[in-house]
Structure formats: structure tokens, C-alpha cells
Amino acid sequence: MQCFTVSQPRAFQEEGEDFQSCLICIARRLPRPAAPAPGESFVTKQDTTGKIISIDTSSLRAAGRTGWEDLVRKCIYAFFQPQGREPSYAKQLFQEVMTRGTAFSPSYRFTLSDGSVLSAHTKCKLCYPSSPELQPFIMGIHVIERYAIPGNPSEFHGIPIKSRRIPWNSSEFRPGAELGITQRGQGWSSGR
16 A cells, blocks of 8 residues: 555534544555566585585476576576686685675676577575584575567677687686586586
């Protein structure tokens, strides 16, 4: 409800009845907000050295959208890329989560093989299992944002993006090498 008028009239008398002062509020019902579009996300689990030990893509697979493997690869690649002279978001978040317990990245962009430009941000939390035999770990949630861009798919809100082909089968492609991540077959491994 939204209240847009409040009034407090003075007491008055009408046909022998005494009306006391009261507060009058005129309100209207607000329309229900539209349900937000379901977001896409996947979860990574890292040990306390920063190595990815598992990736949960079940929510992406359940959405039934094709190309989720490419999305995960490109998102992780972008997350582990140095930001100019700054370290990668992965390294920055790892350092922050180890000192503060939680960390959030700014949005970072990446381009899928089909030319779609996506954006993502990552939230990390240091988790302590209830069992003392289990080691603490870092849970990272990578939230994907899709943009519908009319016209040229290589533009992101009017900003041209240089498309470059990433050599998946060469030794040059090593997302997360600074944290010890390697690609084996169709999955990702921490090198353990």
C-alpha cells in the first residue's frame, strides 16, 4: 500500500453528534512487481590455497540452455585474467576472502563463442565445515547477466569489444594457472 494523503480534521458537531478529531489516511494498493528473470549461476569450490576443487553446473544444465560448457569456460577464463596492471579478480577475491571471510567482485565481461557478450560477478565466502576432520573451503557463486543488444552482437551497450579467439587446445590457454587450475578432458581439475 502507498499512503499519499494524511489529514487530521478538527472536531466538529453535526445534528447533535460530537465527532472527535481523527487521522484520515488515503492509500492505494501498489501493483506487484514483475518477477525477476531467473538468473544463471554456477558454483565453484576452492581449497584454502585457492585451487578449484569442484565446479557445480547443475543449475545451468537444469535451465536447458545450450552452450553452458562454453559459458563456464569463458567466465572462469575472464575471472582469472589480470585486470591491466592489477591482479585477476580471482586473486583479489582470494586474498580478501581469506582476511575478511567474504568478498565480492565487480562485474566483468566475456564473449561466448557465438559472439554473445555476457557479464558476471562473483561472490565468495570462506566456509568452515561442522566436522573438524574436514578442511575449510571457499565457496564462489558466479552470477551471469545476459544482455539483449540489438544489432551487432559484438557491442556491449554501445562499447565495441575486440573479439579474439582463445586457443583452447594450446598451452597458451591456462585459466587460473596462478591458482593451479588445469583442464582435463571435458572437466576442470585442481591438479590434485
